[in-house]
Amino acid sequence: MQASPMSEDEIAAMMRALGHPVRLEILRILSARADSCCCNDVTDCLDLAQSTVSQHLKVLLDAGVIERHAQGTRNNYRVRHDRLSGFTGAMERYFDQLGTDAASCARASRPQPAA
Template sequence: MIESLSESRAPDSRVIAARFAALSHPARIEILKHLSASRCCSCREVVDHLDLAQSTVSQHLKILVEAGLVRFEADRQRSRYAVDHAALAGVSASLHELVNSCCSSR
């Protein structure tokens, strides 16, 4: 079963901040791009695509999973990762809402 921290209700400020923090590293953005181009990937497949050590990619994937932006599935000896498109769309909606609330009074 694929695990995620996605929430069925609107995420609170802590969840939004954690997701923005997870997006704050260029390697994690590249990982998300690579995962988005595939249905799901193993850590090894991400490592092969990026010029990063396996341990580094694993750490970045862990952060993305903990933030709820990437789903994780244990598959025998290797783990599979996939973008949680609903969570990523939620980040976009949260940013849009924040910009509108801050800028609409101008």
């Protein structure tokens, strides 16, 4: 089953979530793990307080970039590769459309030869 295209609001939310270097580093950490990991695992890899890492995880979670699941008394996180793939596709389509629109605009704005 193919996922429905992302709305502009979803694209913007994902761009905001991915627009911070710490969140990009958290994604790298989560992606490097074969399984999911908890906030403390991520905190161990960063020079940040656990509360700061938790806030960044929440932003990624709210944007749908990662998912959370309970394992005992801990919340574990993992990257939602399906959402990242959908985002990549949406951005490719968006930028392809911008290129087409820009080319059309450039052709339309060229001076027409005098007859």
